[in-house]
Amino acid sequence: MPASVALDASKFTSGSSEERAAYARDLLVQLGSNGYVRLRNHGIPSELVDGCFGWSKRFFDLPLEEKVKTLNPPGPNPQRGWSTLGAEKTSTLYGKLMGHDVPDDLKDAREHFDFGTPGDDLFPSRWPTSSTLPGFQPFLEDFFHRCEQVSLDILHALELALDLPPATFRQQCMPNASEFRLNHYPAISAKDLNSDKVERIWPHFDLGVITLLFTDTVGGLEFQDRANPDKFVLVDPADKTEMVVNISETLQRWTAGALPAGLHRVTAPKAVGGEDDEDAVVPERYSIAYFCKAAREARVSPLEPFRAADAAAEEADGMTALEYQQKRLLTAY
Template sequence: MVSHSYWKKRCWGTLGVRVTLFGTPLSDFGSVKDEDRMASWKDDLLFLKSSLISQKLSKSLSQTIIPNTSPKATSKIMSQALDLSLLKGSPEERDEVSAALLDTLKTRGVAKLKNHGLPEDLIAEMFDYTRRFFSLSLEDKMTAKHPPEANPNRGYSYVGQESVSSISGYEKGLPQGKTIRDIKETLDMGSPHDSLVDNIWVAEEKLPGFRKFMEDFYESCFKVELEILDALAQALEISAPDLRLLHNKAENEFRLLHYPAVPASALEDGTATRIAEHTDFGTITMLFQDSTGGLQVEDQTNLGTFHDVVSGGKSEIILNIGDSLQRLTNDTFMAACHRVTYPPTVKVGSDVVIPERYSVAYFAKPNRIASLFPLKKFITPATPCKYEDITAWDYNNLRIAKLFS
């Protein structure tokens, strides 16, 4: 495995990312003992938690804020789930579900999947471990802390450490550093067999069985990923083996998310949200969510209109397209913009406390050395190439850097 010091020389220094915590550059903590740094972060996080509860969000983070100009969601709710087990059925059934998957992603932006091969009890255990991890003390969670720099994207990130709106703002031409606060905490992991980047774990005695379970769950998701890619390749009439070859190293990312309970009124002025609107970096994303609600996706046939995506149960997979597939297909597929905000049952600006929310995202990405230059099939006189060549690794790192900038 490559050490973090190697990454600091090879990657972090090149990106030149500078992150602040309540106005203090994290790099300036280098001379402070780990226990002192931990105490400082703990005090800051306790202050943030207090601020959220008291609705004094304007003092919780030292960031520049812009009004939330996101379009309002409609009352239209996505509900129908595609039966992924039909991919193992007759040729006619496979053709039908592959075509339906393609059409749903193109028009809706996301597809809901059932009977995908991951047992309900396995998913229930995954959510149980997720809750138990985020229920650990801040001090314990910070033993698996995300490095202060953006890359590699591994470990625990506290509430406010990353800002997803920096990505969407950058893409829309907004000044760098103008952000909307994300009220969430996360744990990021990669493949247990990754030879380039280590995962960062809490000690086994703090949460027995956690590491082994998450490593195994990652492998299970990879198998489902390949089946979905085969179905998309069939519907797009491209080579399934070729598409698999771009993803065969399982250089993906796996994220646990916890959105703390927050008063609905705290999200009213647009200075904070659960997670700001954004697109994902990879090829496809498989999302598992609880029943709290609040996930919204932009309608691909009516841009600017967002639909609520209501959970059909924790075992259901919400599938969306990411930037990498958009590039590979030369915009035949468009990455779906999505966000997490008010659940549809909560009145905007009310004094109701939105319950905490848990979700788990598996980000399927091309191999690091894979080119994101559009595939030949999608470059024609009528649809000339829209993208320059870049490796999946370089593209991922550029996008990740915006989260922590």
């Protein structure tokens, strides 16, 4: 796998026409080769990224009785509110997609809080009250819109690099049906995490078009090495403000596999002791994810410029993005 070099996204948003074109080409190469790319100077200020991590910690530090008030009801609909430790099973999300038999006792050592597009009446977000966490909702809704703009810039760059008609991808994401997630991975013994029953997140593809991810400095994020598919490589952002972007299932389908989704997981950082070290503890970890999704009525079959190359998306023909997401989420709960 080629080394992942952090690209300077400002070359696209404020650079010359030559710099924009070069950035778009590099973005396509990185995403096409690895399934992910690291971005700096993406337009979201470092103080806001730090602030988002701060709000995340404050939410997960709430008493149980407060978090339960925002509990996400398991099922096929887009996730809204707090999901308890291990509620989502990423092992089945990937395994059943690939037709594998997956044991029922594989667990995710993670809790998360999800919300959707501000003003979504079909699937309203479930927020803690303003008296419980004053300022939480307006901060995160503002952060959501900033991520929305970054995701549209990325899709715009891919359209240019692929020489597609203007807004080929972007128009499929209107109106916005994207989702935002705060992840918390509590501290856990290395022995448990290195067993064959528990992972922070099992290998999986994200649902949606692309994912924008911020992680803290604990580490453990890994992507499949496409040159050696049985292996994973560590992806370590330089700091919390550097963004990791990965291709998700819908973009793979839209491009008939020309841009494959990035298979990834979160496991024990390499610096932590192994399963034979009874005393080793993997510290808690936080991450922030914006899942850029297709509009709910958009189709998840190959788009017109890619249909001639398609040979594997017949099942999705006619299926909307919402229907596809609901089908996939049924495997995760």
